[in-house]
Amino acid sequence: MEIQVKKEDKVTIVSVSGKMDAVTAPDYEKRLQELVAAGDKVFINDFSDLVYISSAGLRSILATAKDLKSRNGKLLFAGIKGPVKDVFEISGFGSLFQLHESLDSARNSIG
Amino acid sequence: MKQQTLQMEARLENLPAILGFAGECAARAGFSAKRLAEVELVIEEAVVNICKYAYPAETGLIEITCRGDRTSLCVRITDTGVPFDLLAVAEPDLYADISDRRIGGLGCYLIKTLADEVTSRRDGDRNVLELSFLAERTVGKETGDD
Numbered sequence: 001m002e003i004q005v006k007k008e009d010k011v012t013i014v015s016v017s018g019k020m021d022a023v024t025a026p027d028y029e030k031r032l033q034e035l036v037a038a039g040d041k042v043f044i045n046d047f048s049d050l051v052y053i054s055s056a057g058l059r060s061i062l063a064t065a066k067d068l069k070s071r072n073g074k075l076l077f078a079g080i081k082g083p084v085k086d087v088f089e090i091s092g093f094g095s096l097f098q099l100h101e102s103l104d105s106a107r108n109s110i111g
Numbered sequence: 112m113k114q115q116t117l118q119m120e121a122r123l124e125n126l127p128a129i130l131g132f133a134g135e136c137a138a139r140a141g142f143s144a145k146r147l148a149e150v151e152l153v154i155e156e157a158v159v160n161i162c163k164y165a166y167p168a169e170t171g172l173i174e175i176t177c178r179g180d181r182t183s184l185c186v187r188i189t190d191t192g193v194p195f196d197l198l199a200v201a202e203p204d205l206y207a208d209i210s211d212r213r214i215g216g217l218g219c220y221l222i223k224t225l226a227d228e229v230t231s232r233r234d235g236d237r238n239v240l241e242l243s244f245l246a247e248r249t250v251g252k253e254t255g256d257d
Binding site: 021022023052054055056058059062063065066069083086087090091092095096 | 123124126127145148149151152155156159162203205206208209210212214215217218220221224225
């Protein structure tokens with residue numbers, strides 16, 4: 001799994017590629033926690049190149065989202081497809097979060 | 112296909128090796144890439160549960176046995192750790208919002224949703240989890256997604 005972080009004016013884009021599993025998910029959570037602690041509040045997770053996610057990844061996302069919500073922050077998703085989208089749908093994450101087809105559409109929704 | 116068994120210490124570092132073994136068995140059974148990914152996910156969830164919770168005091172073993180043919184794959188995963196019945200784990204509330212949504216329970220839910228059949232039993236000092244997969248998933252399939 002690789003994580004790239006890009007800070008823009010209103011939003012922090014976190015692009016995750018590869019596999020988010022029980023071994024790699026803690027790295028994602030730690031990285032996001034650092035950004036949240038540094039004051040970032042609005043995040044778009046770009047999952048265009050994420051090919052696999054397990055419940056460990058879902059747990060890390062939910063833990064981050066709970067933390068952000070308590071700080072009036074927000075976590076959006078862009079580019080989710082294939083098996084990752086299936087797992088999101090099965091676990092109810094599809095209705096828990098805003099999922100956007102593209103990064104642009106996610107950016108536009110923030111306004 | 113003949114039966115194949117792998118035995119390893121139940122540690123998270125061994126997850127890639129265990130998944131590689133199960134993936135090869137499923138690939139030989141002729142499963143599609145999509146179904147292979149689902150099989151891998153289910154086995155990760157089961158193995159991670161064992162690595163994290165079965166042996167709180169000291170490390171123990173995990174044994175995985177795969178048997179498959181062109182249309183189905185049976186995977187048996189055993190450990191000699193703390194008694195655990197995966198089927199007794201409460202299902203997560205899929206409709207709770209972020210604040211109320213409980214962290215946990217999702218792994219067992221994914222196993223029950225993505226495997227075609229799940230049995231869980233205590234046999235002497237062993238937990239025995241049996242998972243069967245058809246080449247095309249029959250349960251938990253959402254309508255209208257094809």
